[in-house]
Amino acid sequence: MRLARISTPEGAVHAVADGADWAVVEDVFARPLVRTGERRPQSTTVLLSPVEPRVVLGMSHNSGPADRARPPQAFMKSARTVVGPGDVVHVDPRRGEVRIEGELTLVVRTVCRDVMPDQLADVVLGWTIGNDVTAVDQVLLDPLFTQAKNGDGFTPIGPWIETDLDPHDLSIEVVVDGVRAASSSTAGLAWDAIEAFCYVTAHMTLGPGDVLMTGAPGTSATVRPGATTAISIDGLGTLVGSVD
Amino acid sequence: MRLARISTPEGAVHAVADGADWAVVEDVFARPLVRTGERRPQSTTVLLSPVEPRVVLGMSHNSGPADRARPPQAFMKSARTVVGPGDVVHVDPRRGEVRIEGELTLVVRTVCRDVMPDQLADVVLGWTIGNDVTAVDQVLLDPLFTQAKNGDGFTPIGPWIETDLDPHDLSIEVVVDGVRAASSSTAGLAWDAIEAFCYVTAHMTLGPGDVLMTGAPGTSATVRPGATTAISIDGLGTLVGSVD
Known part of the structure; x- marks a missing residue:
């Protein structure tokens, strides 16, 4: 299934792709999904960030085989940094170089803790694209990453969630x-998406709509104000955005 | 004013203290506050965490004059770790020593960025007590603090918010x-509460209900399962809790 959060005159709602339409659902985290009967044509519908997380996590030093020698490690971003498809990343010129990072991103479905790999089908809603925008020069000034990771619009996610996807070898561009x-x-990830998720839930409870960006295996690029960006992942489409 | 979030048969609502009662308000972040007319006796009302933050921040190395030689630095905790007065901190014996930390905690009222000290009256809702529970042995394993700071119930806040309080020399016990x-x-804080808040908003947008725990100036203590805890701050009462 493909799930999205869409803009309607009555506000934001979740919906499931059905032919050329989005079919609105009552609660995207429920099983089975219950449709309200309302439908919107995909061609004219504005997509929003597919979830509004309470917790936004990223994986540190997870870029290639050498990182496998170090234990996995995660950082948190402000939920207020989350934006959706087509939205803008705001660069503060006082903060130095800014890089976008294209990352496979896991979306949580249920309250969960100490997740084991055989529980994933119950616990995970699906997968989307995340852009872990980072003001890289700030990492030297603040090794806790708080200054580097929390600029306005620094966590674009979208365009939608795919529930059926094997995360292990998806190309990212x-x-x-x-x-x-x-x-x-x-x-190319040192710790794969499922290992990363199990690691994180060994240390904290996550819940519906929370997201884990699983790391950038050489999928980052410097951006400057005025840039347009597009991050594509196999099976997940393209997350477009811009920088100002 | 003293503001709280209280439990009622219809769910959680915000209220302002008025004599022996809590007088329910429509939107605790609005000015002026509008009362609904509903009142609850304080003596029999259960208090909840006074806000439900989207962003929970703490200050690192802010414990005494020597820390003033280092730049201020903040970390983020999961919003899912927030609990209220009387609630339980869950200790995971696999994670080593756990310490409670009593901290003056700022509560944000409005969406804000790059706050200057003369804007505080507009931007800050008030002050409460925060307990920045920390699995201290995990800091050695994870210098990003993610493993140390995010256990279940690791951020008790409360019992209420005081809107009129000078934060500069309040005793903490x-x-x-x-x-x-x-x-x-x-x-005893290296960077005082207002300096810490202005620092944080120089790097990220905060909004209604977000909280900044301003640091533990020698106000931490080791706890074990079965412990009862009480953190008192001048003018803010006592935040009680327990550990299991």
Whole structure:
């Protein structure tokens, strides 16, 4: 299934893709999904960030095989940094270089703790694209990452959630101003998406709508104000955005 | 004014203290406050965490004058760790020593960024007590603090919010199992509450209900399962809790 959060005159609602339409659902985290009967044509519907997380996590140093020698480690971003497809990343020129990072992103369905791999089907809603925008020069000033990770619009996610996807070898492509700036695969992650998720839930409870960006295996690129960006992942489409 | 979030048969609502009652308000972040007319006796009303933050921040290395030589630094905790007065901190024996930390805590009223000290009256809702529970042994394993700070119930806040309070020299007392375990004053913070808040908003947008725990100036104590805890701050009452 493909799930999205869409804009309607009555406000934001969740919906499931059905033919050329979005079919509105009552509670995207419920099973089975219950449709309200309202339908919107996909061609004219504005997509929003597919969830509004309470907790936004990213994986640190998870970029390639050498990182496998270090234990996994996660950081938190402000939920207020989350934006949706087509939204704008605001760069503060006082903060130095800014990089976008294209990452496979897990979306949580239920309250969960100490998740084991065989429980994933119950606990995970699906997968989307995350852009873990980072003011990289700030990491030197603040090793807790707080200064680097929390600028306005610094966590674009979308365009939608796919519930049926094998996360282990999905190609990721990062395009800036129409030019391919980076490309790789989730197979390049030191700790794969499922290992990363189980690690995180060993240390904290997560719940409906929370997201874990699983790391950038060489999928980052420097951006400057005025740039347009497009991050594509196999099976998940393209998350477009811009920078100002 | 004293503001609280209280439990009623119709769910959680915000209220303002009025004589022996809590007078329910429509929107605790609005000015002026509008009362609904509903009143509840304080003596029989259950208090909840005074806000439900989207962003929970703490200050790192802010414990005494020597820390003033280092730049201020903040970390984020999961909003899902927030609990209220009388609630339970869950200790995971696999994670080593756990300490409670009694901290003056700022509550944000409006969406804000790059706050200057002369804007505080508009931007800040008030002050409460925060307990920044920390699994201290985890800091050595995870210098990003994610493993140390996000156990279940690891951020008790309350019992209420005081809107009129000078944060600069408030005594803090930490009591474990009826015995005073630590005592100090906010005057012992390296970066005071207002400096810390302005620092944080220079790097990220905060909004209604977000909280900043301003640091533990020698106000922490080790706890074990079965402990009862009480953190008191001048003018803010006592935040009680327990550990299991």
